[in-house]
Amino acid sequence: MLRHFPEAGIIYPHKKRDYFIAAFTFFCVAVCLISDANADMAKQNALGVCGWVFLIGLLLGENKEVRVQVLIAVMFATIGEHFASPFMGGYTYRFGNVPAYVPPGHGMVYLTAVALARSGFFMTHARAITTFVLVVCGLWSLWGVSGIPEQGDWVGAMLFCVFLVYLFKGRSPMVYLAAFFITTWLELIGTAVGTWKWASIDPVLHWQQGNPPSGVAAWYCLVDAVAIGGAPLVFKAWRDVGEWLKAQKGRDDAYQGSGNE
Structure with a gap:
């Protein structure tokens, strides 16, 4: 079940860039969401401009694969945001x-999950981090359905089960683990300051839902999974188009050559 996790007992190298991306995004998320709590539309749009500048700046140091993954994550998450909200x-x-600021924010959140997942700290302590996430998120989910909180959270419990599937069956469990930390951070801040609010009753399942749901990281894992799985398809389509154009050019050159004869 843990075949996609890093090997235990190995000390992996630490890269300052990975920790900078994570620290910068955690800081920006807090500042942005707290600032937006009482902002007008003009300030909200200005935060969006800043988000795109920051995201592009962070992507300058990444390879093509990560850049494409981030682009897919932004597109998929933006569509999902408009549908879900x-x-x-x-x-x-x-x-x-x-x-x-939400579209570039999703890009920064995904990039942070990737950066943390490949960081020396996460790679070295993968098992311990997994245990921590499972215990924290599991207890959170149990608390939501215990009857103690006034607003129950059966949706969160269901999402926690989905998160477990991603974690133990998905191709990139370290990314999903990292996503738990940054998404929990932003959800707790965003809902606490009133930047957004989750419906008490889910409009699809008609179950009680927390604000935020305890297993909310599962939604972000879906974005991550689409980005990771979609990047190879984009590269393949790009190669196929390039080969088709090259073949077309070859046929045109051959046709022109035969005409000249």
């Missing part, structure tokens, strides 16, 4: 929109 009403932002 304004259309379905699963959660609602202050202005009933999808703030301008």
Whole structure:
């Protein structure tokens, strides 16, 4: 079940860039969400511009594969945001929109999950981190369905089960583990300051839902999985188009050559 986890007992190298990306994103998330809590639309849009500048700057040091993964994550997450929030009403932002900083924010969140997943600390302590995440998220989910909180969280418990599937059956468990930390951070801050609020009753399942749901990281894992799985398809499509164009050019050159004769 742990075949995709790093080998135990190995000391992996630490790269400052990975920790910088994570620390910078954690800081930006807090500043952005707290700033947006009482911001007008103009300031919200300005935060969006800053988000794109920061994301592009961080991507300059990444390879093509990671850049494509981030692009896919941004596109998929943005579509999902518009469907889940304004259309379905699963959660609602202050202005009933999808703030301008959300698309680049998803890119930074995904990049942070990748950076943490490949970091020396996560690779070296993979088992301990896994245990910590399972205990914390598991207890959180149990608390949500225990009847203690006024607003139950059966959706969160279901999402925690989905998260377990991603973790033990997915191709990139370290990314999913890392996603738990950054997404829990942003969800707790965002809901605490009122930047957005989750519906007490899920509009699809009609189950009680926490604010935020305890297993909310599972939604972000879906974005990560699509980004990781979609990148090879994009590269293959790019190669196929390139080969087709090259073949077309070869046929055109051959045709022109025969015409000249």
